[in-house]
Amino acid sequence: MQVRRCAVVFIEPRERLDFDLARLVSGSTGVEMVLEWIALAAHLDDEVLLDVDEMQALGRVSPETWVAFDSMGDEAYLQVLRNLLDKGLLITDAGTHADVRRRDEDVRASHWRGISATLHRHTRWQGVDTLEAEQRFGRESDRPFLDRLGAPETPVRERVEPGRRVALGKPADSGLEALIRQRVTCRNWDISRPLPAEDFATTLYRTFGARATSDEPGITVMKRAVPSAGGLHPTEAYLLVQNVEGVQPGLYHYHPIDHALEPLGQVAAEDSQALALRLVAGQRHFMKAHVVVVLASRFRRTFWKYRNHAKAYRAVILDAGHLSQTLYLAAAERGLAAFITAAVNERDIEEIFGLDPMLEGVLAVSGFGWRGELVDEIEFDPLGSVWSNGGGMKKVV
Numbered sequence: 496m497q498v499r500r501c502a503v504v505f506i507e508p509r510e511r512l513d514f515d516l517a518r519l520v521s522g523s524t525g526v527e528m529v530l531e532w533i534a535l536a537a538h539l540d541d542e543v544l545l546d547v548d549e550m551q552a553l554g555r556v557s558p559e560t561w562v563a564f565d566s567m568g569d570e571a572y573l574q575v576l577r578n579l580l581d582k583g584l585l586i587t588d589a590g591t592h593a594d595v596r597r598r599d600e601d602v603r604a605s606h607w608r609g610i611s612a613t614l615h616r617h618t619r620w621q622g623v624d625t626l627e628a629e630q631r632f633g634r635e636s637d638r639p640f641l642d643r644l645g646a647p648e649t650p651v652r653e654r655v656e657p658g659r660r661v662a663l664g665k666p667a668d669s670g671l672e673a674l675i676r677q678r679v680t681c682r683n684w685d686i687s688r689p690l691p692a693e694d695f696a697t698t699l700y701r702t703f704g705a706r707a708t709s710d711e712p713g714i715t716v717m718k719r720a721v722p723s724a725g726g727l728h729p730t731e732a733y734l735l736v737q738n739v740e741g742v743q744p745g746l747y748h749y750h751p752i753d754h755a756l757e758p759l760g761q762v763a764a765e766d767s768q769a770l771a772l773r774l775v776a777g778q779r780h781f782m783k784a785h786v787v788v789v790l791a792s793r794f795r796r797t798f799w800k801y802r803n804h805a806k807a808y809r810a811v812i813l814d815a816g817h818l819s820q821t822l823y824l825a826a827a828e829r830g831l832a833a834f835i836t837a838a839v840n841e842r843d844i845e846e847i848f849g850l851d852p853m854l855e856g857v858l859a860v861s862g863f864g865w866r867g868e869l870v871d872e873i874e875f876d877p878l879g880s881v882w883s884n885g886g887g888m889k890k891v892v
């Protein structure tokens with residue numbers, strides 16, 4: 496059996512509070528600080544607890560050169576290495592560890608910068624219910640929010656006295672200004688009205704559709720509404736269609752060059768909102784959107800050019816922001832409303848759409864549809880563009 500270390504692993508020395516009843520009974524507070532070594536590997540979903548021997552042994556194994564396991568040391572040392580094999584941090588050519596090896600090879604083949612890969616892998620959620628977390632936060636204390644957190648940073652960092660600021664002229668109204676003013680994150684949906692097929696197709700096209708493609712020999716590049724690092728446009732739209740005229744409810748992938756839907760599976764009407772709720776980590780105010788859009792980036796598309804690059808992951812995340820804002824404006828132009836959230840269950844979404852996190856990673860969930868007539872959930876509309884009485888209860892018609 497040949498062995499090497501996984502491609503990317505970071506070790507965090509972490510301190511945690513440990514409570515032991517026996518210590519309490521014997522007269523102490525029962526609370527003790529425990530120091531731990533935690534390994535965060537780019538090919539493993541879970542954090543791995545190491546003892547000092549394992550941590551040191553891991554550092555001695557090459558991530559590149561395969562070495563015969565039996566030649567690596569005495570029996571006591573080999574036992575430490577076996578522990579690391581069981582924990583998935585050492586890779587072997589043995590069939591029993593084939594799944595771990597495949598995941599490690601996916602990381603190697605993708606040209607990830609190590610620290611970015613670790614950040615991406617270990618900030619994904621599964622089964623998180625943010626409503627439950629919010630309620631827990633509320634139960635922990637009855638002190639008002641501001642009291643507990645203190646004042647936030649000021650909205651602007653002012654670098655000079657007001658008298659030294661160079662005043663600028665405000666622009667005249669324009670079509671773009673009107674759209675910008677209409678853009679309000681939507682948390683109230685009108686599910687009594689299906690979304691017309693034309694609004695659906697237009698919003699998708701405006702945001703994700705390719706206006707043109709250019710072919711250098713072997714390299715096809717899309718022209719889209721948004722800029723993208725290297726022109727590579729790694730971010731694609733996966734859809735949960737809930738309520739659109741003429742489109743069977745279900746899961747789809749949007750093909751930006753053909754401007755077409757690729758069906759990935761039907762979803763029964765009675766299961767759809769529960770599925771949406773899983774995607775958006777329990778945020779009930781988003782689960783009724785007519786269309787839920789997962790923004791997922793094919794990292795290898797960008798990392799093909801920006802290999803092992805310090806800025807590449809950041810550039811991919813920026814893509815999602817550009818697409819989200821364009822979706823908001825495209826929806827507003829059709830009289831529709833949109834949302835975006837980063838509080839999403841990436842691991843559930845990967846399962847649902849069949850995505851590998853290191854190859855096609857979920858960055859955010861967006862969506863659009865008809866806004867409801869009444870405010871149940873708060874929306875931020877100080878301009879009164881959508882709701883009468885500056886954020887009142889009735890929609891402006």
Ligand SMILES: Cc1cc2nc3c(=O)[nH]c(=O)nc-3n(C[C@H](O)[C@H](O)[C@H](O)COP(=O)(O)O)c2cc1C
Pocket residue numbers: 678679680681778835836837838874875876
């Ligand atoms: C990256 C990002 C993440 C967001 N996540 C959430 C979220 O988890 N839940 C939510 O209700 N709104 C979310 N929002 C929407 C913001 O709350 C919203 O933009 C903000 O309150 C300002 O309101 P406006 O978009 O109507 O101007 C998010 C927005 C962005 C850009």
